[in-house]
Amino acid sequence: xxxxxxxxxxPPEVVSIAEVDRPVVRxxxxxxxxxxxxxxxxxxxxxxAQPFIWRFFTGLITPKVTILGxxxxxxxxxxxxxxxxxxxGDRVFGYNxxxxxxxxxxxxxxxxxxxxxxPEGFTYEEVVPGTEGSHYALNVIRSARIGAGQSVLVYxxxxxxxxxxxxxxxxxxADVTAVCATEHLDLVAGLGADRVVxxxxxxxxxxxRTYDAVIDAVGKTTFGRCRRLLxxxxxxxxxxxxxxxxxxxxxxxxxxxxxRRVVFPIPKDDPGMAEYFKELIxxxxxxxxxxxxxxxxxxLEAHRYVESGxxxxxxxxxxxxxxx
Numbered sequence: 001x002x003x004x005x006x007x008x009x010x011p012p013e014v015v016s017i018a019e020v021d022r023p024v025v026r027x028x029x030x031x032x033x034x035x036x037x038x039x040x041x042x043x044x045x046x047x048x049a050q051p052f053i054w055r056f057f058t059g060l061i062t063p064k065v066t067i068l069g070x071x072x073x074x075x076x077x078x079x080x081x082x083x084x085x086x087x088x089g090d091r092v093f094g095y096n097x098x099x100x101x102x103x104x105x106x107x108x109x110x111x112x113x114x115x116x117x118x119p120e121g122f123t124y125e126e127v128v129p130g131t132e133g134s135h136y137a138l139n140v141i142r143s144a145r146i147g148a149g150q151s152v153l154v155y156x157x158x159x160x161x162x163x164x165x166x167x168x169x170x171x172x173x174a175d176v177t178a179v180c181a182t183e184h185l186d187l188v189a190g191l192g193a194d195r196v197v198x199x200x201x202x203x204x205x206x207x208x209r210t211y212d213a214v215i216d217a218v219g220k221t222t223f224g225r226c227r228r229l230l231x232x233x234x235x236x237x238x239x240x241x242x243x244x245x246x247x248x249x250x251x252x253x254x255x256x257x258x259x260r261r262v263v264f265p266i267p268k269d270d271p272g273m274a275e276y277f278k279e280l281i282x283x284x285x286x287x288x289x290x291x292x293x294x295x296x297x298x299x300l301e302a303h304r305y306v307e308s309g310x311x312x313x314x315x316x317x318x319x320x321x322x323x324x
Contacts (some may be wrong), residue, residue, distance in 0.1 A: 003104030004299045005066050009049040012303035017296065020067070023101070023108040027080040030109050032092065034074040036124040037102040037317045039294075039302040040132050040160055043068045046100075047303065051241060069102025071095055073118060073128035074319075077106065085111045091118040094274045095131035097267075103299060105319055116274035119282045129288040129314030130277045133160025136239060136267060137168055137217070138276075143265035144213050144237045148173030151211045153229060155179045155204065156218030157188045157196075158312045161239055163289040165217055166191045171285050177211070179204045184312060187289070205229060213237055223250055223262050230260045237263045289313025295320065 001022045006014040025031045046068060049055050058064055073093035076086050086092060094115035101107040109115065114135070118127050140161070146152055152169055156162040157178035169176045170192035178193035181200050188196050197204045205225050212234055214226045219240025226236055238247035247264045254261035280286035291312040294302040296319045306315055 001105040002296065003067050004069075004296060006047060006063065006068070007066060009047070009055070009063055011048065012300050012307060015047065015068075015300050015303055017299070020104070022106050025078050025080050025108060027082045028110055028112075029080045030076055030083055030086055030092075030111055030115070031078040032072055032074045032107050032109060033077045033321065034072050034102060034105055034107055034319045035321075036073045036128040036319060037069045038071040038129050038132060039103075039299065039306050039315050039317060040070065041306070042070055042097065042132065043103075044303060044307050051245070065100050067101045067104050067107075069100055069104070069107070069317075070097045071128050071130075071132045072102035072107060072109070073124035083111055086115070086117075091124070092116065093118050093124070093127045093130065093278075095135055098269070103296070103317065105296075105321060112271055113269070114271055114274035116278040119278055122281065125290070125293065125316050125318060127278075127281060127288070129160065129290060129316060130281060130286070131274055133162075133314065134164035134168070134277055134286070134288065135270075135273055136161045136265075137165035138273070139265045139267050140165065140215055140217075140237050140239060141168055141172065144215075144235050144263050146172065146174055146213050149175070150213065151175045151177070151209070153177045153179065153204075153207070153209075153211045153214045153226075154193075155199075155214065155216050155221055155226075157191075157193065158184045158289075159218050160289075160311075160314050162215075162217030163188075163191060163313050164286070165215055166193050167286050171280070177207075177209070187312070191289075210234065216240070222246070223254075223260075227260055232259060234260050235263050236260070237265065239265075290316055292316070293318055 076090040177195040250262035251264035
């Protein structure tokens with residue numbers, strides 16, 4: 001089968017297309033014939049081992065994971081004898097940040113990972129970006145215990161995490177102020193934001209309003225810059241470790257003082273997460289934002305584009321099977 005592989009850590013150029021063996025189906029596995037996947041921040045971080053701490057989990061010198069890809073959508077090709085949740089022929093989508101492997105024509109996953117049937121009337125490309133950024137966004141919202149009636153500012157509202165966060169927050173009944181660039185004001189307003197701030201025209205940190213929570217969805221601001229935006233017991237929610245890994249330390253220290261504090265959510269695997277997003281997609285209350293599509297053969301360009309920091313929402317990879 002064809003797959004995007006890498007044998008070392010580094011820039012996008014370490015990724016190449018190669019012929020590899022189709023994965024073997026074990027008793028508890030689902031073999032998926034992949035029709036669509038994504039390239040996202042997680043893939044780029046793991047590919048480059050940035051931050052360095054990745055190496056302690058994925059191989060200190062040489063990466064253990066040679067085929068990246070967390071999000072997948074495709075057809076169940078085969079199942080192990082212990083699998084009863086899905087059957088061959090089912091159209092599925094999901095998220096696998098344990099074994100990865102979605103940047104290939106076939107991948108195996110355990111049914112214990114986030115896996116759901118593709119909603120009727122939707123294509124593989126439409127649903128495949130519905131779990132990675134949104135998974136992090138949901139984890140942020142739940143970790144910070146953000147709910148109805150609370151005021152929230154989302155910085156970086158056009159990324160995969162931010163665009164999902166705006167929609168999920170509105171589903172929770174929060175009042176949402178979204179921060180983005182001029183060219184994306186209409187897009188973000190269309191996602192449901194109550195108010196949109198153009199950071200290219202004004203310094204969002206000088207906003208006269210204060211918020212119950214500020215979510216940094218792109219890892220490009222700090223608690224220090226945003227502190228004045230928070231109510232006396234407001235929360236700064238970080239999606240990245242921050243300069244000098246400061247958010248890890250601040251998440252431990254700031255709660256001790258009883259005032260404004262930093263929350264650094266640790267992503268949790270939730271097998272029911274894909275089903276949750278399936279229901280939202282079916283109901284029309286959540287739609288993954290898609291920026292660009294690339295074929296698998298051009299995945300190197302997708303890595304370059306994602307790493308440029310210019311993507312809006314998600315970058316989808318289409319996977320063909322011409323030999324069939």
